[in-house]
Amino acid sequence: MAVPKVCGIETEYGVSRRGGGEDNPVVASSLLINSYVDDKKVGWDFEDETPARDARGFTRDASNPPDVETHLVNAVLTNGARYYVDHAHPEYSTPECTDAMSVLRADKAGERIIAASMELAGVTLGSEGEIVAYKNNSDGKGNSYGCHENYLMDRNCAFGDIVKTLLPWFVTRQIFTGAGKVGAEHDRDSVDFQISARSDFFEEEVGLETTIRRPIVNTRDEPHAMSSQYRRLHVIVGDANLCELSTFLKVGTTAIVLAMIEDNALENDLSIYEPVRALRSVSRDLTCTSPLELRSGGSATPIEIQWQFLASAKKYAERTGLEHCGGADVGAEVLRRWEEVLTDLEGDPLSLDGRLDWVTKFCLLEQFKDRDGLSWSDPKLALIDLQYHDVRPKRSLYERLVQAGKVERLLSEEEVERAISRPPDDTRAYFRGECLRRWPKSIIAANWDSIVFDVGSGSLQRVPMMDPLKGTRNHVEALLNTCDTPLDLIERLGSPLA
Amino acid sequence: MPEREQIHKTPQKRREQESTETSVPTAQGEKIKGELDELLDEIDSVLETNAEEFVKSYIQKGGE
Numbered sequence: 185m186a187v188p189k190v191c192g193i194e195t196e197y198g199v200s201r202r203g204g205g206e207d208n209p210v211v212a213s214s215l216l217i218n219s220y221v222d223d224k225k226v227g228w229d230f231e232d233e234t235p236a237r238d239a240r241g242f243t244r245d246a247s248n249p250p251d252v253e254t255h256l257v258n259a260v261l262t263n264g265a266r267y268y269v270d271h272a273h274p275e276y277s278t279p280e281c282t283d284a285m286s287v288l289r290a291d292k293a294g295e296r297i298i299a300a301s302m303e304l305a306g307v308t309l310g311s312e313g314e315i316v317a318y319k320n321n322s323d324g325k326g327n328s329y330g331c332h333e334n335y336l337m338d339r340n341c342a343f344g345d346i347v348k349t350l351l352p353w354f355v356t357r358q359i360f361t362g363a364g365k366v367g368a369e370h371d372r373d374s375v376d377f378q379i380s381a382r383s384d385f386f387e388e389e390v391g392l393e394t395t396i397r398r399p400i401v402n403t404r405d406e407p408h409a410m411s412s413q414y415r416r417l418h419v420i421v422g423d424a425n426l427c428e429l430s431t432f433l434k435v436g437t438t439a440i441v442l443a444m445i446e447d448n449a450l451e452n453d454l455s456i457y458e459p460v461r462a463l464r465s466v467s468r469d470l471t472c473t474s475p476l477e478l479r480s481g482g483s484a485t486p487i488e489i490q491w492q493f494l495a496s497a498k499k500y501a502e503r504t505g506l507e508h509c510g511g512a513d514v515g516a517e518v519l520r521r522w523e524e525v526l527t528d529l530e531g532d533p534l535s536l537d538g539r540l541d542w543v544t545k546f547c548l549l550e551q552f553k554d555r556d557g558l559s560w561s562d563p564k565l566a567l568i569d570l571q572y573h574d575v576r577p578k579r580s581l582y583e584r585l586v587q588a589g590k591v592e593r594l595l596s597e598e599e600v601e602r603a604i605s606r607p608p609d610d611t612r613a614y615f616r617g618e619c620l621r622r623w624p625k626s627i628i629a630a631n632w633d634s635i636v637f638d639v640g641s642g643s644l645q646r647v648p649m650m651d652p653l654k655g656t657r658n659h660v661e662a663l664l665n666t667c668d669t670p671l672d673l674i675e676r677l678g679s680p681l682a
Numbered sequence: 683m684p685e686r687e688q689i690h691k692t693p694q695k696r697r698e699q700e701s702t703e704t705s706v707p708t709a710q711g712e713k714i715k716g717e718l719d720e721l722l723d724e725i726d727s728v729l730e731t732n733a734e735e736f737v738k739s740y741i742q743k744g745g746e
Contacts, residue, residue: 196745196746198740198742199742200739200740209742209743270745270746271743271744271745271746272742272743272745273742273743273745275745322742323740323741323742324737324740325741327741327742327743327744328744328745328746329742329743329744329745329746330745330746332746394746395744395745395746420746548725551718551722552722552725555719555722562733563733563734563736563737563738564729564733566733566737567729567730567733567736567737568725568729570736570737570740571728571729571730578728579728579730581725581728584721584724584725584728585721588721588724590721
């Protein structure tokens with residue numbers, strides 16, 4: 185049976201040092217984050233991190249599981265997010281959310297946090313240049329960094345069923361989740377412009393890797409929750425989005441599809457031949473109409489495959505409801521927007537200028553191409569592609585389009601502002617964020633499923649939070665309000681939150 | 683599969699076909715064009731200088 189789709193997004197930002205100083209990405213990332221967290225820093229607790237566990241039922245094969253890097257900057261924020269250095273990038277993980285609108289809010293708040301960090305780092309650096317971050321996925325030279333989604337799943341759901349549905353799902357959803365990219369990563373299949381910035385980097389259908397031989401379906405099995413009950417689906421195939429509709433649909437539709445897999449509610453087998461090849465060909469088909477061969481016989485275009493998923497989702501919403509995947513209101517909005525986007529993609533993809541990233545970027549590039557008489561290989565177009573993702577408000581081309589009223593927004597700036605410092609109400613992120621806000625000096629470390637308090641006397645107190653849906657505002661706000669100190673809290677809690 | 687054909691099948695064509703069917707009143711068309719020119723000029727003013735050098739120097743380590 186479908187479990188609540190607790191979800192979130194983790195984004196690695198591209199990072200550069202400009203105008204002087206050593207261009208060391210680890211140093212730049214650390215400086216960026218330290219400038220922001222400064223004295224309010226609370227460290228990450230690495231107990232219980234097991235990134236090598238595989239969803240297919242084993243731990244560590246011949247692949248290279250990611251390392252847990254304990255020595256780098258790693259902080260927890262009052263909005264429940266994690267802000268840290270991962271490899272050579274600043275990374276922001278949203279807090280746990282229960283619907284796509286909440287994820288979108290927390291993700292946009294992340295962009296603002298990065299922007300504030302750059303400004304603060306600039307003050308520290310003074311005349312020694314500045315640090316610039318990009319919310320994109322590629323340097324255009326074969327190096328990629330990820331924007332991963334995470335969804336809570338029922339442990340009893342067979343992983344084979346998940347893989348079977350997700351392959352055609354991920355291959356076709358890029359028609360609305362793609363961030364767009366000028367050119368290709370490899371000469372062998374060059375292209376002027378493609379829908380997804382990530383699709384060139386995928387070489388396998390299923391696997392544990394995230395840095396080499398990347399798989400469309402990633403098998404990392406590290407639930408950060410009761411592992412007998414749950415798994416966490418770690419999605420690595422997506423692009424980092426700036427358009428709010430792209431992020432909203434990416435998370436909202438995927439949550440519904442995952443719930444349908446758990447409830448066995450998908451009507452047709454949509455498996456396609458050669459999904460890795462198809463991922464690239466769909467990314468290169470700006471009309472979204474080239475047919476893919478179905479294993480069940482015949483063929484269907486990416487839009488037609490999406491229509492089939494939507495048809496199942498609408499029936500599922502009627503029969504079962506969307507309580508577990510976004511709730512009735514957000515769920516209905518996801519279905520409405522999904523249908524609208526497919527209708528418009530079918531009519532004329534360019535009509536989605538200002539709503540989807542890849543179309544917005546493509547139209548901007550076309551305008552410059554026309555006006556300046558440029559060829560697709562002109563470096564100016566590559567610069568526009570890169571600078572679309574610049575997170576500095578004054579340099580971001582995406583932001584220029586927003587200011588010019590050319591981009592549709594789903595969020596108000598007030599709610600983004602609030603999401604910078606406040607956690608969502610309806611997951612354990614509320615407890616994490618609120619404890620940090622109230623008692624920053626008494627929290628020694630925190631992670632997804634626990635907080636360690638120094639209550640002033642005796643040993644450190646660890647509060648486990650293994651259930652992502654416990655520790656909500658409804659659950660703990662009254663209790664927190666009765667506590668003057670963390671010691672009060674520990675005494676009154678008595679037992680773990682879960 | 684004729685991949686080349688697919689690559690060149692961009693939405694551009696469809697847009698051109700449609701724009702011949704609907705005629706935008708000249709005054710309104712001029713205004714839209716004026717606004718677009720202004721926006722492109724504004725973007726030009728915030729673009730990094732020396733595009734080629736800038737793009738070449740943007741090198742990242744792989745992540746994830």
